[in-house]
Amino acid sequence: MNTLLHVGTRKGLFLIERSAGKWRIVQISHAGVSVPMLLPDARDVTLYAAVEHGHFGTKLHASADDGATWEERAVPVYPPKAEGEEDIMDPMRQKPVPRTLEKIWALEAGGLGEPGVLWCGTIPGGLFKSADSGRSWEIVRSLWDNPARKKWFGGGADWPGIHSVCVDPRDSRHVTIAISCGGVWTTRDSGATWEVLGKGLVSDYMPPELAGQPESQDPHRIVACPAAPDCMWMQHHNGIFFSDDAGANWRRITEAGPSVFGFSVAVHPAEPHRAWFVPGVKDEMRIACDGAVCVTETRDAGKTFAVHHAGLPQEHAYHIAYRHCLDVADDGRTLAFGSTTGSLWVSEDIGESWQRISAELPPIYCVRFSKGR
Amino acid sequence: MPRVCFTANLARQTAAPECVVAGDTVADTLAAVFESTPTLRGYVLDDQGALRKHVAVFIDGECIRDRISLTDSVRESSQIFVMQSLSGG
Numbered sequence: 001m002n003t004l005l006h007v008g009t010r011k012g013l014f015l016i017e018r019s020a021g022k023w024r025i026v027q028i029s030h031a032g033v034s035v036p037m038l039l040p041d042a043r044d045v046t047l048y049a050a051v052e053h054g055h056f057g058t059k060l061h062a063s064a065d066d067g068a069t070w071e072e073r074a075v076p077v078y079p080p081k082a083e084g085e086e087d088i089m090d091p092m093r094q095k096p097v098p099r100t101l102e103k104i105w106a107l108e109a110g111g112l113g114e115p116g117v118l119w120c121g122t123i124p125g126g127l128f129k130s131a132d133s134g135r136s137w138e139i140v141r142s143l144w145d146n147p148a149r150k151k152w153f154g155g156g157a158d159w160p161g162i163h164s165v166c167v168d169p170r171d172s173r174h175v176t177i178a179i180s181c182g183g184v185w186t187t188r189d190s191g192a193t194w195e196v197l198g199k200g201l202v203s204d205y206m207p208p209e210l211a212g213q214p215e216s217q218d219p220h221r222i223v224a225c226p227a228a229p230d231c232m233w234m235q236h237h238n239g240i241f242f243s244d245d246a247g248a249n250w251r252r253i254t255e256a257g258p259s260v261f262g263f264s265v266a267v268h269p270a271e272p273h274r275a276w277f278v279p280g281v282k283d284e285m286r287i288a289c290d291g292a293v294c295v296t297e298t299r300d301a302g303k304t305f306a307v308h309h310a311g312l313p314q315e316h317a318y319h320i321a322y323r324h325c326l327d328v329a330d331d332g333r334t335l336a337f338g339s340t341t342g343s344l345w346v347s348e349d350i351g352e353s354w355q356r357i358s359a360e361l362p363p364i365y366c367v368r369f370s371k372g373r
Numbered sequence: 374m375p376r377v378c379f380t381a382n383l384a385r386q387t388a389a390p391e392c393v394v395a396g397d398t399v400a401d402t403l404a405a406v407f408e409s410t411p412t413l414r415g416y417v418l419d420d421q422g423a424l425r426k427h428v429a430v431f432i433d434g435e436c437i438r439d440r441i442s443l444t445d446s447v448r449e450s451s452q453i454f455v456m457q458s459l460s461g462g
Binding site for chain 2: 053054055056057059072075077078080099100101
Protein backbone atom coordinates (compact mmCIF):
# COMPACT_ATOMS: atom_id res chain seq x y z
CA MET A 1 0.00 0.00 0.00
CA ASN A 2 1.26 3.44 -0.93
CA THR A 3 -0.06 6.95 -0.47
CA LEU A 4 -1.48 8.22 -3.73
CA LEU A 5 -2.47 11.74 -4.61
CA HIS A 6 -5.34 12.35 -7.03
CA VAL A 7 -5.63 15.79 -8.59
CA GLY A 8 -8.71 16.88 -10.56
CA THR A 9 -8.09 19.81 -12.89
CA ARG A 10 -9.64 21.88 -15.64
CA LYS A 11 -8.05 19.52 -18.17
CA GLY A 12 -7.97 16.06 -16.68
CA LEU A 13 -7.26 13.90 -13.65
CA PHE A 14 -3.67 13.36 -12.57
CA LEU A 15 -2.29 10.57 -10.39
CA ILE A 16 0.78 11.44 -8.35
CA GLU A 17 2.80 8.76 -6.62
CA ARG A 18 5.82 8.82 -4.33
CA SER A 19 8.57 6.54 -5.47
CA ALA A 20 12.31 6.59 -4.77
CA GLY A 21 11.79 9.58 -2.48
CA LYS A 22 10.16 11.75 -5.14
CA TRP A 23 6.56 12.61 -5.99
CA ARG A 24 5.89 12.11 -9.69
CA ILE A 25 2.94 12.42 -12.02
CA VAL A 26 2.45 8.85 -13.20
CA GLN A 27 -0.89 8.92 -15.00
CA ILE A 28 -3.46 11.21 -16.61
CA SER A 29 -7.09 10.18 -17.09
CA HIS A 30 -9.88 12.03 -18.91
CA ALA A 31 -7.27 14.21 -20.60
CA GLY A 32 -8.64 17.53 -21.80
CA VAL A 33 -11.86 17.28 -19.80
CA SER A 34 -12.68 19.07 -16.57
CA VAL A 35 -12.65 16.95 -13.39
CA PRO A 36 -14.16 19.09 -10.62
CA MET A 37 -14.66 16.39 -8.00
CA LEU A 38 -13.12 13.11 -6.86
CA LEU A 39 -13.80 10.46 -4.27
CA PRO A 40 -11.33 7.73 -3.39
CA ASP A 41 -13.71 5.40 -1.52
CA ALA A 42 -11.59 3.60 1.09
CA ARG A 43 -14.32 1.02 1.73
CA ASP A 44 -13.85 -0.81 -1.55
CA VAL A 45 -10.93 1.11 -3.07
CA THR A 46 -13.08 2.52 -5.87
CA LEU A 47 -12.01 5.87 -7.27
CA TYR A 48 -14.88 8.06 -8.48
CA ALA A 49 -14.42 11.07 -10.74
CA ALA A 50 -16.95 13.67 -11.85
CA VAL A 51 -16.11 14.42 -15.47
CA GLU A 52 -17.57 17.65 -16.83
CA HIS A 53 -17.74 18.01 -20.59
CA GLY A 54 -18.12 21.54 -21.86
CA HIS A 55 -20.74 20.48 -24.38
CA PHE A 56 -22.12 17.16 -23.19
CA GLY A 57 -22.63 17.70 -19.47
CA THR A 58 -21.38 16.11 -16.29
CA LYS A 59 -20.74 12.37 -16.08
CA LEU A 60 -19.60 10.10 -13.26
CA HIS A 61 -16.91 7.51 -13.80
CA ALA A 62 -15.59 4.83 -11.45
CA SER A 63 -12.27 2.99 -11.46
CA ALA A 64 -11.25 -0.15 -9.60
CA ASP A 65 -7.57 0.28 -10.48
CA ASP A 66 -6.67 3.79 -9.28
CA GLY A 67 -7.65 5.37 -12.56
CA ALA A 68 -5.98 3.05 -15.08
CA THR A 69 -9.38 2.06 -16.49
CA TRP A 70 -12.84 3.59 -16.02
CA GLU A 71 -16.49 2.62 -16.21
CA GLU A 72 -19.24 5.21 -16.62
CA ARG A 73 -21.84 5.26 -13.84
CA ALA A 74 -25.07 7.26 -13.56
CA VAL A 75 -25.31 10.93 -12.70
CA PRO A 76 -27.91 12.57 -10.47
CA VAL A 77 -30.97 13.74 -12.41
CA TYR A 78 -33.20 16.51 -11.07
CA PRO A 79 -36.91 15.77 -10.75
CA PRO A 80 -39.27 17.46 -13.22
CA LYS A 81 -41.54 20.23 -12.01
CA ALA A 82 -44.80 18.73 -10.80
CA GLU A 83 -48.16 20.05 -12.02
CA GLY A 84 -48.85 23.28 -10.14
CA GLU A 85 -45.48 23.31 -8.40
CA GLU A 86 -43.90 26.75 -8.15
CA ASP A 87 -40.34 27.43 -9.14
CA ILE A 88 -37.87 28.29 -6.39
CA MET A 89 -36.40 31.67 -7.23
CA ASP A 90 -32.81 32.62 -6.47
CA PRO A 91 -33.51 35.60 -4.19
CA MET A 92 -30.60 37.72 -5.44
CA ARG A 93 -31.30 37.22 -9.15
CA GLN A 94 -35.05 36.61 -9.09
CA LYS A 95 -34.63 33.83 -11.61
CA PRO A 96 -35.91 30.27 -11.16
CA VAL A 97 -33.27 27.84 -9.95
CA PRO A 98 -32.93 25.36 -12.83
CA ARG A 99 -33.58 21.64 -12.49
CA THR A 100 -30.62 20.46 -14.46
CA LEU A 101 -27.26 19.26 -13.22
CA GLU A 102 -24.57 21.85 -13.68
CA LYS A 103 -21.77 20.54 -11.49
CA ILE A 104 -20.96 17.74 -9.09
CA TRP A 105 -19.42 19.72 -6.24
CA ALA A 106 -19.29 17.16 -3.43
CA LEU A 107 -18.89 13.40 -3.44
CA GLU A 108 -18.53 11.45 -0.20
CA ALA A 109 -18.81 7.87 0.97
CA GLY A 110 -21.48 6.75 3.40
CA GLY A 111 -20.53 4.94 6.59
CA LEU A 112 -18.44 1.80 6.90
CA GLY A 113 -21.60 -0.20 7.59
CA GLU A 114 -23.37 0.91 4.42
CA PRO A 115 -21.24 -0.23 1.47
CA GLY A 116 -22.16 1.38 -1.81
CA VAL A 117 -23.85 4.40 -0.21
CA LEU A 118 -22.63 7.67 -1.71
CA TRP A 119 -23.66 11.27 -1.14
CA CYS A 120 -23.43 13.83 -3.91
CA GLY A 121 -23.81 17.59 -3.61
CA THR A 122 -24.46 19.60 -6.74
CA ILE A 123 -24.95 22.96 -8.34
CA PRO A 124 -27.76 23.94 -8.42
CA GLY A 125 -28.40 23.16 -4.76
CA GLY A 126 -29.20 19.43 -4.91
CA LEU A 127 -28.25 16.66 -2.52
CA PHE A 128 -28.44 13.16 -3.98
CA LYS A 129 -27.90 9.73 -2.48
CA SER A 130 -26.92 6.46 -4.14
CA ALA A 131 -27.27 3.05 -2.54
CA ASP A 132 -25.47 1.20 -5.34
CA SER A 133 -22.09 2.86 -5.85
CA GLY A 134 -23.39 5.50 -8.21
CA ARG A 135 -25.33 3.22 -10.55
CA SER A 136 -28.50 5.13 -9.65
CA TRP A 137 -29.27 8.26 -7.63
CA GLU A 138 -32.21 9.75 -5.78
CA ILE A 139 -32.59 13.38 -4.86
CA VAL A 140 -33.03 14.01 -1.15
CA ARG A 141 -36.53 15.45 -1.42
CA SER A 142 -36.74 16.56 2.19
CA LEU A 143 -34.04 19.12 1.47
CA TRP A 144 -35.05 19.96 -2.11
CA ASP A 145 -38.63 20.64 -0.94
CA ASN A 146 -37.60 22.55 2.19
CA PRO A 147 -39.14 26.04 2.00
CA ALA A 148 -35.94 27.53 3.43
CA ARG A 149 -34.30 26.78 0.07
CA LYS A 150 -35.89 30.03 -1.13
CA LYS A 151 -33.23 31.84 0.91
CA TRP A 152 -30.29 30.09 -0.79
CA PHE A 153 -28.41 31.91 -3.53
CA GLY A 154 -25.34 31.50 -5.69
CA GLY A 155 -21.94 32.44 -4.33
CA GLY A 156 -19.22 32.45 -6.96
CA ALA A 157 -21.37 30.19 -9.13
CA ASP A 158 -24.66 31.46 -10.55
CA TRP A 159 -26.73 29.07 -8.42
CA PRO A 160 -26.43 27.75 -4.87
CA GLY A 161 -24.21 24.70 -4.54
CA ILE A 162 -23.62 21.95 -1.98
CA HIS A 163 -19.87 21.51 -1.66
CA SER A 164 -19.26 19.80 1.70
CA VAL A 165 -20.79 16.58 3.04
CA CYS A 166 -19.55 15.31 6.42
CA VAL A 167 -20.72 11.80 7.34
CA ASP A 168 -20.34 11.15 11.08
CA PRO A 169 -18.08 8.07 11.47
CA ARG A 170 -19.86 7.23 14.75
CA ASP A 171 -23.33 7.23 13.19
CA SER A 172 -23.71 7.41 9.43
CA ARG A 173 -27.31 8.61 9.75
CA HIS A 174 -25.84 11.89 10.99
CA VAL A 175 -24.76 13.91 7.96
CA THR A 176 -23.86 17.59 7.90
CA ILE A 177 -23.63 19.58 4.68
CA ALA A 178 -22.60 23.09 3.71
CA ILE A 179 -23.97 25.26 0.92
CA SER A 180 -22.66 28.36 -0.86
CA CYS A 181 -24.79 30.22 -0.08
CA GLY A 182 -27.27 28.38 2.10
CA GLY A 183 -25.53 27.72 5.41
CA VAL A 184 -24.96 24.47 7.27
CA TRP A 185 -27.62 21.78 7.48
CA THR A 186 -27.69 18.52 9.38
CA THR A 187 -29.75 15.34 9.44
CA ARG A 188 -29.70 12.67 12.12
CA ASP A 189 -32.01 10.28 10.27
CA SER A 190 -30.18 9.67 6.98
CA GLY A 191 -31.80 12.64 5.29
CA ALA A 192 -35.45 12.22 6.26
CA THR A 193 -35.44 15.52 8.18
CA TRP A 194 -33.05 18.48 8.24
CA GLU A 195 -32.18 21.27 10.62
CA VAL A 196 -30.24 24.40 9.77
CA LEU A 197 -27.28 25.07 12.07
CA GLY A 198 -24.93 27.95 12.54
CA LYS A 199 -25.27 30.05 15.68
CA GLY A 200 -22.36 32.47 15.70
CA LEU A 201 -21.83 32.59 11.94
CA VAL A 202 -21.74 36.10 10.50
CA SER A 203 -22.14 37.27 6.90
CA ASP A 204 -20.63 40.70 6.49
CA TYR A 205 -21.96 40.86 2.91
CA MET A 206 -25.62 40.80 4.02
CA PRO A 207 -27.62 43.77 5.31
CA PRO A 208 -26.75 44.10 9.03
CA GLU A 209 -30.10 42.82 10.23
CA LEU A 210 -29.62 39.60 8.23
CA ALA A 211 -25.92 39.05 8.98
CA GLY A 212 -26.64 36.23 11.42
CA GLN A 213 -29.34 34.53 9.34
CA PRO A 214 -28.18 30.90 9.11
CA GLU A 215 -29.66 30.19 5.65
CA SER A 216 -27.70 32.94 3.91
CA GLN A 217 -24.26 32.06 5.23
CA ASP A 218 -21.50 31.28 2.77
CA PRO A 219 -19.37 28.52 4.24
CA HIS A 220 -16.71 28.02 1.58
CA ARG A 221 -15.81 24.64 3.04
CA ILE A 222 -16.42 22.62 6.21
CA VAL A 223 -14.51 19.60 7.48
CA ALA A 224 -14.93 17.45 10.59
CA CYS A 225 -12.09 15.77 12.47
CA PRO A 226 -12.35 11.98 11.85
CA ALA A 227 -11.25 11.19 15.42
CA ALA A 228 -13.53 13.79 17.03
CA PRO A 229 -16.31 14.54 14.53
CA ASP A 230 -18.04 17.09 16.75
CA CYS A 231 -15.06 19.35 16.07
CA MET A 232 -15.66 21.11 12.76
CA TRP A 233 -13.69 23.76 10.94
CA MET A 234 -15.12 26.20 8.46
CA GLN A 235 -13.48 28.51 5.98
CA HIS A 236 -16.27 31.02 5.53
CA HIS A 237 -16.57 33.89 3.07
CA ASN A 238 -16.00 36.20 6.02
CA GLY A 239 -13.34 34.34 7.94
CA ILE A 240 -12.56 31.18 9.87
CA PHE A 241 -14.99 29.54 12.30
CA PHE A 242 -14.63 26.59 14.70
CA SER A 243 -17.33 24.45 16.30
CA ASP A 244 -16.90 21.79 18.99
CA ASP A 245 -20.55 20.79 19.09
CA ALA A 246 -21.12 19.38 15.60
CA GLY A 247 -21.89 22.71 14.01
CA ALA A 248 -24.55 24.00 16.40
CA ASN A 249 -22.40 26.90 17.63
CA TRP A 250 -19.45 28.51 15.89
CA ARG A 251 -16.66 30.68 17.23
CA ARG A 252 -15.30 33.32 14.87
CA ILE A 253 -11.53 33.54 14.56
CA THR A 254 -10.41 36.99 13.61
CA GLU A 255 -6.61 36.65 13.59
CA ALA A 256 -4.95 33.95 11.50
CA GLY A 257 -1.67 35.19 10.07
CA PRO A 258 -1.90 37.41 7.01
CA SER A 259 -5.63 36.91 6.39
CA VAL A 260 -8.69 34.95 7.49
CA PHE A 261 -10.03 34.82 3.91
CA GLY A 262 -9.69 31.73 1.76
CA PHE A 263 -11.60 28.77 0.39
CA SER A 264 -10.04 25.58 1.71
CA VAL A 265 -9.44 24.01 5.10
CA ALA A 266 -8.03 20.67 6.24
CA VAL A 267 -8.20 19.24 9.76
CA HIS A 268 -5.70 16.83 11.27
CA PRO A 269 -7.19 13.31 11.31
CA ALA A 270 -6.43 12.76 15.01
CA GLU A 271 -5.98 16.24 16.51
CA PRO A 272 -9.25 18.18 16.26
CA HIS A 273 -7.72 21.51 17.28
CA ARG A 274 -5.16 21.37 14.48
CA ALA A 275 -6.12 22.72 11.04
CA TRP A 276 -4.57 24.29 7.96
CA PHE A 277 -5.70 27.04 5.60
CA VAL A 278 -4.41 28.65 2.39
CA PRO A 279 -5.24 32.35 2.76
CA GLY A 280 -5.98 34.99 0.14
CA VAL A 281 -6.30 38.72 0.67
CA LYS A 282 -10.06 39.07 0.89
CA ASP A 283 -13.30 38.38 -0.95
CA GLU A 284 -12.82 41.22 -3.42
CA MET A 285 -9.09 40.54 -3.83
CA ARG A 286 -8.73 36.84 -4.50
CA ILE A 287 -4.97 36.57 -4.71
CA ALA A 288 -2.23 35.48 -2.30
CA CYS A 289 -1.35 38.07 0.35
CA ASP A 290 1.50 40.37 -0.78
CA GLY A 291 2.17 38.08 -3.74
CA ALA A 292 3.56 35.47 -1.31
CA VAL A 293 1.93 32.06 -0.96
CA CYS A 294 1.63 30.64 2.54
CA VAL A 295 -0.19 27.99 4.56
CA THR A 296 -1.50 28.91 7.99
CA GLU A 297 -1.79 26.37 10.78
CA THR A 298 -3.38 26.36 14.19
CA ARG A 299 -2.77 23.69 16.82
CA ASP A 300 -4.88 25.23 19.56
CA ALA A 301 -8.34 25.57 18.02
CA GLY A 302 -7.57 28.95 16.51
CA LYS A 303 -6.06 30.79 19.48
CA THR A 304 -2.73 31.12 17.63
CA PHE A 305 -1.57 30.50 14.06
CA ALA A 306 1.78 29.62 12.53
CA VAL A 307 2.49 30.87 9.02
CA HIS A 308 4.42 28.49 6.78
CA HIS A 309 6.32 29.88 3.78
CA ALA A 310 9.14 27.35 3.30
CA GLY A 311 9.18 26.02 -0.23
CA LEU A 312 6.35 28.30 -1.40
CA PRO A 313 6.88 31.17 -3.87
CA GLN A 314 7.30 34.52 -2.12
CA GLU A 315 7.44 37.01 -4.98
CA HIS A 316 4.77 37.86 -7.53
CA ALA A 317 2.84 34.68 -6.80
CA TYR A 318 -0.93 35.01 -7.10
CA HIS A 319 -2.10 31.48 -6.42
CA ILE A 320 -5.45 30.73 -4.82
CA ALA A 321 -6.44 27.28 -3.58
CA TYR A 322 -10.09 26.51 -4.25
CA ARG A 323 -12.28 24.86 -1.62
CA HIS A 324 -11.47 21.22 -2.43
CA CYS A 325 -7.79 21.80 -3.12
CA LEU A 326 -6.17 21.17 0.28
CA ASP A 327 -5.99 17.70 1.80
CA VAL A 328 -4.17 15.85 4.55
CA ALA A 329 -3.38 12.13 4.33
CA ASP A 330 -4.44 9.65 7.01
CA ASP A 331 -0.90 9.71 8.44
CA GLY A 332 -1.48 13.29 9.61
CA ARG A 333 1.96 14.27 8.25
CA THR A 334 1.52 14.47 4.49
CA LEU A 335 -0.43 17.39 3.04
CA ALA A 336 -1.01 18.67 -0.46
CA PHE A 337 -2.61 21.68 -2.07
CA GLY A 338 -3.13 22.84 -5.62
CA SER A 339 -3.73 26.26 -7.08
CA THR A 340 -5.85 28.01 -9.65
CA THR A 341 -2.68 28.66 -11.63
CA GLY A 342 -1.74 25.00 -11.84
CA SER A 343 0.88 24.54 -9.15
CA LEU A 344 0.78 21.52 -6.87
CA TRP A 345 2.67 21.34 -3.58
CA VAL A 346 3.22 18.53 -1.09
CA SER A 347 4.44 18.73 2.51
CA GLU A 348 5.87 15.72 4.32
CA ASP A 349 6.40 17.48 7.65
CA ILE A 350 2.89 18.38 8.77
CA GLY A 351 2.73 21.52 6.67
CA GLU A 352 5.92 23.24 7.80
CA SER A 353 7.73 23.03 4.46
CA TRP A 354 6.55 22.37 0.93
CA GLN A 355 7.90 21.04 -2.36
CA ARG A 356 6.37 21.95 -5.69
CA ILE A 357 5.47 18.83 -7.65
CA SER A 358 4.49 20.77 -10.76
CA ALA A 359 3.93 24.34 -11.86
CA GLU A 360 2.55 23.25 -15.21
CA LEU A 361 -0.80 21.68 -14.39
CA PRO A 362 -4.12 23.09 -15.55
CA PRO A 363 -6.15 25.04 -12.94
CA ILE A 364 -6.64 22.65 -10.01
CA TYR A 365 -10.14 21.91 -8.68
CA CYS A 366 -9.75 18.96 -6.32
CA VAL A 367 -6.90 17.31 -4.40
CA ARG A 368 -7.40 14.04 -2.51
CA PHE A 369 -5.12 11.45 -0.96
CA SER A 370 -5.87 7.74 -0.98
CA LYS A 371 -4.10 4.60 0.07
CA GLY A 372 -4.68 3.07 -3.34
CA ARG A 373 -5.14 -0.62 -3.97
CA MET B 374 -36.65 6.96 -42.56
CA PRO B 375 -34.53 9.85 -41.24
CA ARG B 376 -30.81 9.34 -40.79
CA VAL B 377 -29.16 10.62 -37.58
CA CYS B 378 -25.43 11.42 -37.35
CA PHE B 379 -23.45 12.59 -34.35
CA THR B 380 -20.34 14.70 -34.09
CA ALA B 381 -17.21 12.57 -34.00
CA ASN B 382 -16.31 14.32 -30.72
CA LEU B 383 -19.12 12.42 -29.05
CA ALA B 384 -17.76 9.07 -30.14
CA ARG B 385 -14.65 9.80 -28.07
CA GLN B 386 -16.82 9.76 -24.95
CA THR B 387 -19.60 7.25 -25.60
CA ALA B 388 -21.09 5.10 -28.34
CA ALA B 389 -22.76 7.39 -30.90
CA PRO B 390 -23.22 5.43 -34.12
CA GLU B 391 -24.93 6.87 -37.18
CA CYS B 392 -28.37 5.30 -37.47
CA VAL B 393 -31.61 5.26 -39.41
CA VAL B 394 -34.72 5.38 -37.23
CA ALA B 395 -38.41 6.25 -37.51
CA GLY B 396 -39.78 9.55 -36.26
CA ASP B 397 -41.91 12.57 -37.19
CA THR B 398 -40.21 15.04 -34.87
CA VAL B 399 -36.74 15.55 -33.42
CA ALA B 400 -38.04 14.25 -30.09
CA ASP B 401 -39.42 11.03 -31.65
CA THR B 402 -36.32 10.44 -33.69
CA LEU B 403 -33.85 10.96 -30.86
CA ALA B 404 -35.98 8.83 -28.52
CA ALA B 405 -35.74 6.01 -31.05
CA VAL B 406 -31.96 6.43 -31.20
CA PHE B 407 -31.64 6.38 -27.40
CA GLU B 408 -33.55 3.11 -27.18
CA SER B 409 -30.50 1.32 -28.51
CA THR B 410 -27.90 3.66 -26.97
CA PRO B 411 -29.39 4.81 -23.64
CA THR B 412 -26.16 6.32 -22.27
CA LEU B 413 -26.04 8.71 -25.23
CA ARG B 414 -29.21 10.49 -24.06
CA GLY B 415 -27.49 12.33 -21.20
CA TYR B 416 -24.80 13.62 -23.54
CA VAL B 417 -27.33 15.25 -25.86
CA LEU B 418 -30.26 16.16 -23.59
CA ASP B 419 -30.37 17.66 -20.11
CA ASP B 420 -32.21 16.39 -17.02
CA GLN B 421 -35.56 17.69 -18.30
CA GLY B 422 -35.21 16.42 -21.86
CA ALA B 423 -34.24 19.73 -23.45
CA LEU B 424 -31.28 20.01 -25.78
CA ARG B 425 -28.09 20.68 -23.82
CA LYS B 426 -27.08 24.32 -23.80
CA HIS B 427 -24.00 23.77 -25.95
CA VAL B 428 -25.35 21.11 -28.30
CA ALA B 429 -26.94 21.98 -31.65
CA VAL B 430 -29.16 19.91 -33.95
CA PHE B 431 -29.50 20.53 -37.69
CA ILE B 432 -32.21 19.06 -39.89
CA ASP B 433 -31.26 19.16 -43.58
CA GLY B 434 -28.90 22.04 -42.93
CA GLU B 435 -31.27 24.12 -40.77
CA CYS B 436 -30.81 24.61 -37.04
CA ILE B 437 -33.84 23.40 -35.06
CA ARG B 438 -36.03 26.07 -33.44
CA ASP B 439 -37.54 24.25 -30.47
CA ARG B 440 -34.67 23.31 -28.19
CA ILE B 441 -36.96 22.61 -25.20
CA SER B 442 -39.58 20.15 -26.45
CA LEU B 443 -37.85 19.20 -29.74
CA THR B 444 -41.07 19.52 -31.77
CA ASP B 445 -39.45 20.45 -35.11
CA SER B 446 -40.74 18.19 -37.89
CA VAL B 447 -38.60 15.57 -39.53
CA ARG B 448 -39.25 14.22 -43.04
CA GLU B 449 -38.83 10.66 -44.21
CA SER B 450 -35.69 11.64 -46.12
CA SER B 451 -34.22 14.03 -43.53
CA GLN B 452 -30.60 14.07 -42.45
CA ILE B 453 -30.28 15.02 -38.78
CA PHE B 454 -26.91 16.14 -37.52
CA VAL B 455 -26.17 16.43 -33.78
CA MET B 456 -23.15 18.64 -33.22
CA GLN B 457 -21.47 20.65 -30.52
CA SER B 458 -21.88 24.40 -30.58
CA LEU B 459 -18.73 26.44 -30.64
CA SER B 460 -19.87 27.86 -27.31
CA GLY B 461 -19.13 25.90 -24.17
CA GLY B 462 -15.80 24.50 -25.23
